[in-house]
Amino acid sequence: MSKRIETLIAQADKNCTARGTRLTAKRKQVLAGLLNCKRALSAYELVDYCEQEFGETFSAMSVYRILEFLEQEQLAHRLNLANKYVACSHICEHHSHDAPQFLICQSCHKVSEIIIPPNTVSALKQTVADAGFELKSPQIEMNCICNDCKTKALGRDHRNKQHSVAHSQSTTAMTTQAGT
Amino acid sequence: MSKRIETLIAQADKNCTARGTRLTAKRKQVLAGLLNCKRALSAYELVDYCEQEFGETFSAMSVYRILEFLEQEQLAHRLNLANKYVACSHICEHHSHDAPQFLICQSCHKVSEIIIPPNTVSALKQTVADAGFELKSPQIEMNCICNDCKTKALGRDHRNKQHSVAHSQSTTAMTTQAGT
């Protein structure tokens, strides 16, 4: 495991201790799996991935429980659009971000955790409020095509009109926290 | 079935004919089921619902295929956040909307198909482009709490602090079409 990931795990461990929770060995391994793998993984993919990488065996059930824990601790996020999970890319930062925002490449599953300008977010909230709904701390997820894949797709298009990315239909998702 | 729904089905039928596709009896029934039921339904819920309402039996498989057809025809939409389906609320309007936008109540599954101001959408697109992704014709889905449910939840909160909506974690989803 890379030095960088070890540092992140150590930081995550500190965060948990500070919050009175425990980042156990299993939980560290799952988090390491997520950090190690660049793209988003489903719970079942994570089972396989951890088995390969660490020779550890996890039941899918355990992975789900651990992912739930990591989410609570803001160490990982569930991508509702993809039914997959990613490590938080802000483990070392202090602020507890309450509105993580993700771009998910539909082609290669690369995920980018971004910051949407607050005024865009508040414009969205206002529109939603006008419609009689409440949208708070939105976790926004957007199905996209990353530039890499777009370039590849363009190459293909030249050879083979009509196909490739042109057919893909994707979705942007915003998870919001209501209440409190 | 209500007069209003019959009118919508007739309009949908016309649209299909104009496009050279066929809104068969089965397809009409599934669409009627979606129109009849106010909230979003999963494919399996739709199987049950149609059975109850129309005494027709559908295999889940057929329903999935029919939903796929209705989506192509823009007569229904798949809500990627909820893994559920709704009838399009613009069947009678002429413009083929390429950016449907939905608010989904996490509590009662009520769905509202709204219009987000174009400048908000383009601000989002710009942010996404800056991050090296492409977001086109976004179908935005937002998990929300509707005002009705919020009111109810507040009532509960008074009696029972901490619980209810406060725990729900939801997501906004944006489906986008890339290419072309």
Added chain:
DNA sequence: TGAATTACGTTATGTTATAACATTGCACAA
């Protein structure tokens, strides 16, 4: 130490979605 709590293991089951292949019904040409 012993009770309470937390984490983890295990098995079963529920839910959503697709694959693969068979059958039906209709349009149209021979």
Added chain:
DNA sequence: TTGTGCAATGTTATAACATAACGTAATTCA
């Protein structure tokens, strides 16, 4: 009219994602 093709639907199986229920082990703390 019969055959052929094609779209729609039926049927069965299975993949993929997720949770329920219950038991055991480890940890915490009085």
